Amino acid sequence: MKLLFLIVAYLVAVTLPLILSAWVGGPPRQFHQELASGLGILAFSMVLAEFILSGRFKAVSNGVGLDVTMRFHQIMARTALVFALLHPFLYQGTPSGGQRPWDPTRALTITTDFSVLSTGIAAFLLLPSLALLAIGRTQLDFKYETWRLLHGIGALLIAVLLLHHTVYAGRYGSQPVMSWVWLAMTGVAVGSLLTVYLLVPLLQKARPWRVTSTVRLTPKQWEVTVEPDGHRGLDYKAGQFVWLNVGHSAFSMKENPFSICSAPAAGPELSFMIKELGDFTRTLGQIKSGTVAYVDGPYGNLSVDGRAEPGVALIAGGVGLAPLLGILRQMRLTGDSREVKLIYGNRVIDQIAYREELSEEDVVYVLSEPPESWHGEVGFIDAALIDRVFSEKEVSEWVFVMCGPAIMMDIVEDHLIKRGTPSHRILSERFNYD
Template sequence: MKPLFLILVYLGVVALPLVLSFLTGGPSRPVYQELASGLGILAFSMILAEFVLSGRFRKISHGVGMDVTMRFHQIMARTALIFALLHPFLYRATPSGGPRPWDPTGQLTLTTDIADLSSGIAAFLILPSLVFLAIGRTKLDHKYEVWRLMHGIGAVLIALLLLHHATHAGRYGSLPVMSWIWLVMTGLAVGSLFYVYLIVPFQGRRQAWRVASVTRLTPKQWELTLAPDAHSGLAYKAGQFVWLTVGHSPFSINEHPFSICSAPSGGPEVSFMIKELGDFTRGVGDIKPGTIAYLDGPYGSLAIEGRTEPGVALIAGGVGLAPLLGILRQMRLTGDPRKLRLVYGNRKADQIAFRDELGVADVTYVLSEPPEGWTGETGFIDGALLDRVFAPQEFKDWLFVVCGPTVMMDIVETHLIKRGTPADRILSERFDYD
């Protein structure tokens, strides 16, 4: 019931300004004008709700899963964009006050005050840029940290512009009760960013870590291990991830999400399997032991604790092995009696990490570009391969944990559903969202 409860809370929060506007507003207008106002109200409330759908609030992301949280964040942002873009063009009125050069048809506004209109116009222009830059983030040639900073500043700017526009140019937003509602909701939304990026780092500044070791695993993959600096460590579950800051203040924007590949039962040190992909990851090999680090977490819902399925299937592609390795290590350390099977795919043999530790028992290695003499599976992790590895009854009874490239995960999840695996027995975590 928890995911359903969170969805109902979201719907209630988003709909609250619309309901109050209906109850406190004046005489009704033509339907297209009411629709225009309604879309504008919904767009504003949905944009404000986006601030807490960023995945940084554990009660939300743990309740419905990180994948669901982030996908919902994306869908609602795009829906709010459509509502916001439609909002001004649905007005059909010729208000009093004389001609307005910026609106010769009289379709856009019901006020003659350009100061009140300018904030809405600015938000109207900035919002599409924010959404489209987020969609195309991985294709842009700039640092991840720069994008995060721009995204946060842009979101705050839009919220403040819309607050001014709603309370000064809106028919309903200018009512005293609605002005207070918008002020409180905007304050909570913007305040959530200050909580995540100021209060949480302030609370965690005494929970410093030190780099214990940096070990090369493959030509482009590393294992970074941290040790707690004068504290007991991190309480986490195998399969979860954290936001990691290395060599910077806890208030720095130079933080990145990484899955923990160590096991809680393995001791207070935590390890991360990191592949060279971006600006930070390409320099992991240069990090010196003793470098200060900070963690924010844990996050994620790949944990298998408390599950009662007779078997656990781990399906990993590339660096997607990281959280699944933590689960595998935890099961081995605790003597978990459940059956365990790992399917691990890579492009080349030299990309296989932790091969000695993984061994060959109950592990299926898959290479898309195998070398001569390769005796494992070849090609990609697809439905045909899964059918060779798992029995029909195992598809129905086991717990499947999937992490890796988006295409692989889509193929695997689709095939599992086709083979009768219940949706609640498929746990997944994506690296990227379109």
């Protein structure tokens, strides 16, 4: 339902300038000229909508999930790019240059005035560069924060260039009512950036957190715990995640998304199970107790609160245990009567975290490289394992919550759907949406 609402809201927002332009009208032109203008208009409104689809607005991403939001952001950016690239070429054959006596308002000729075309040309070149940088991000030797800054500045520049080009070169955009519409829409997009990079950090500054402990769980996994410093903490649901900034200014870009592995019922402290991966996560051992931290959240929809299914199946690969542990802990602390089974897969035995705490639970451990003495499951979390662990009744009646490597989630999800689990009973969180 929420997804449907968001799709309708998106379609209304991006087609509004197109509809208003048609309503403003003008002398009739050939189809390819109208198509050229239409694609340009759509490309600009889609670029502006990308700011709201950045994953930092709970009204959007909490309903459908961050991975769905980011995938939509990526697909729409590529579609807008295709529209923008086609836009100038479709004007071929249209009279251009100076004003003609038969066209005093220049509604039927396209301008060759370089001052108004130059902003369109600059955006035309910048847009593919921004998309290529995003697509090739992981292959490029950029720090994530540097890429994020460049992506934000690039997007802002493109929005301003397109506003100038649309209002001064556009047949429709130059009509006063449309100029105001474009100005308002660009204002919302720029305002969304200011919200994320200025307003949210300002609010965070007033609600600092302090690191209380950093504990090594396994050779490459840590548990970091923070407590609110002078405020009541965070109102969240077990399984959600936050953007965490440890030891930097609230305005710094050095923040990373992490699932909360503690339970709301346990109190205001937040714990995170974190795997060493890159520049921040490899320095976790150096964090001192008392270090200031900032928390932006909660985000995400990986929650079983209030659901009616009789059982909860938790399927975790490696550090994907984090949100599922939060859910399990919350269920235990609140005396939840639903049945729970956890499948927890790792490569080697040393990677298994929280073994003592989980000893009370119905856990199926899976190792792909087990030691000789291993009595648990061997291999990967796949269709055959799901069939061994869950009965027909459980597959069709329980809610399945999973988090782990993309390949594991794809295999399990496809298999569950094949076996008849409705998709609304399969919840997942991806730690990587490239």
